[in-house]
Amino acid sequence: MIYIHYFDPELTTWQQRQVTQLTNELRLSAPLWLDLSEASSDEEQQVMQMLAIAPTIAEDFTRQRHPPKFEAQADFSLLILRGYADADFTEFTRSAQVNLLFSRDILISKVLCHEPQLAVLLKPQLSTGINNTVLEWVKQLTLTVSGSYLGKLLSFEDELSELEDHMLRNGDDELMASMMRYRSVLRKVNRNLAYQKDIFADAMYEVQHPLSGHFTNTDLRDFYEKFERLHSMTDMYYDQLSDLVHGYMSTTSHQINERMKVLTMVSTIFIPLTFLAGVYGMNFHNMPELSFANGYFITLVIMLFIGLGSLAWFKFKNWW
CATH class of the missing domain: 3.30.460.20 (CorA soluble domain-like)
Structure with missing residues (x-):
């Protein structure tokens, strides 16, 4: 009502x-x-x-x-x-x-x-x-x-x-x-x-x-x-x-970019190392380096210098 x-x-x-x-x-x-x-x-x-x-x-x-x-x-x-x-x-x-x-x-x-x-x-x-x-x-x-x-x-x-x-x-x-x-x-x-x-x-x-x-x-x-x-x-x-x-x-985007930068640097270091490991992992009989007595150690030293050199270059560029 x-x-x-x-x-x-x-x-x-x-x-x-x-x-x-x-x-x-x-x-x-x-x-x-x-x-x-x-x-x-x-x-x-x-x-x-x-x-x-x-x-x-x-x-x-x-x-x-x-x-x-x-x-x-x-x-x-x-x-x-x-x-x-x-x-x-x-x-x-x-x-x-x-x-x-x-x-x-x-x-x-x-x-x-x-x-x-x-x-x-x-x-x-x-x-x-x-x-x-x-x-x-x-x-x-x-x-x-x-x-x-x-x-x-x-x-x-x-x-x-x-x-x-x-x-x-x-x-x-x-x-x-x-x-x-x-x-x-x-x-x-x-x-x-x-x-x-x-x-x-x-x-x-x-x-x-x-x-x-x-x-x-x-x-x-x-x-x-x-x-x-x-x-x-x-x-x-x-x-x-x-x-x-x-x-x-x-x-958040900046944090993601920082993480991606670290991952990129790690990838950049290991790409040439992976290439060397791939080359010497092909197991061809006629590879000349297979006859080197110290070839294994020489390759490791080269890979070490490549990694340290990459890190030094990144530091020189202030990328880390």
């Missing part, structure tokens, strides 16, 4: 009525809040038809997964935001989807969030103060969405510093895998923040944008700057992780 939350000035408390009791008289008790987070599809359609919501906006509002966007019709505006609901950036399960359909006197919200504490914050604060308006609710929810990223990004800054120190001291494949997971999560977060930043950037710079009719330019600039800062932070952290990944790959 869907309930309408409204403030009763006589009782000075917030009251509830069933959505079927939404009348013009009740709409005079603005602001009103309808929470469709637990509503069925039929109930959602009932509300959309009752308030004459345009089909395209109604379809976007009722979707469980939709990228952040803003759209307006004559009476209602649709604002879809995405908050960050995971504990940290080690993995990304799904975003907190916040769908807001609002007019001057009615707010309809649909919040899909798997994190209980954030889900509580993504509800309008029903108070008796003078700022208890639909636009203040939308402003509060927008700031809550931006705040869901900020605290975790600030905590990740310290974690990233420790990760960088570990990589410089003793990098390994496990840390490399952690950095790749972080990069993947930050890329998804960055995409969500870019959408939301662009929503408020358009509202600031477009002439007669619908959002500018709801919020002051100061509020829009505040929203934009918050999401722009978050977007810049994710860009910076992603670049730092990329530098660490490239640094680890470069170090």
Whole structure:
């Protein structure tokens, strides 16, 4: 069952009525809040038809997964935001989807969030103060969405510093895998923040944008700057992780090259020795050297000088 939350000035408390009791008289008790987070599809359609919501906006509002966007019709505006609901950036399960359909006197919200504490914050604060308006609710929810990223990004800054120190001291494949997971999560977060930043950037710079009719330019600039800062932070952290990944790959490649250099030098020394051993291992009867009494020892001495000479040449070239 869907309930309408409204403030009763006589009782000075917030009251509830069933959505079927939404009348013009009740709409005079603005602001009103309808929470469709637990509503069925039929109930959602009932509300959309009752308030004459345009089909395209109604379809976007009722979707469980939709990228952040803003759209307006004559009476209602649709604002879809995405908050960050995971504990940290080690993995990304799904975003907190916040769908807001609002007019001057009615707010309809649909919040899909798997994190209980954030889900509580993504509800309008029903108070008796003078700022208890639909636009203040939308402003509060927008700031809550931006705040869901900020605290975790600030905590990740310290974690990233420790990760960088570990990589410089003793990098390994496990840390490399952690950095790749972080990069993947930050890329998804960055995409969500870019959408939301662009929503408020358009509202600031477009002439007669619908959002500018709801919020002051100061509020829009505040929203934009918050999401722009978050977007810049994710860009910076992603670049730092990329530098660490490239640094680890470069170090690993250098270590491999050093090992290959040693193997190459060993191969270079033993190739002529193997050639000599191959020549004198052919067992032809007419080989002149077979008649030398000290041929075996002479060949060993030659092979020894070849090996030592190769090592001396490598040392002279500073190859080891």
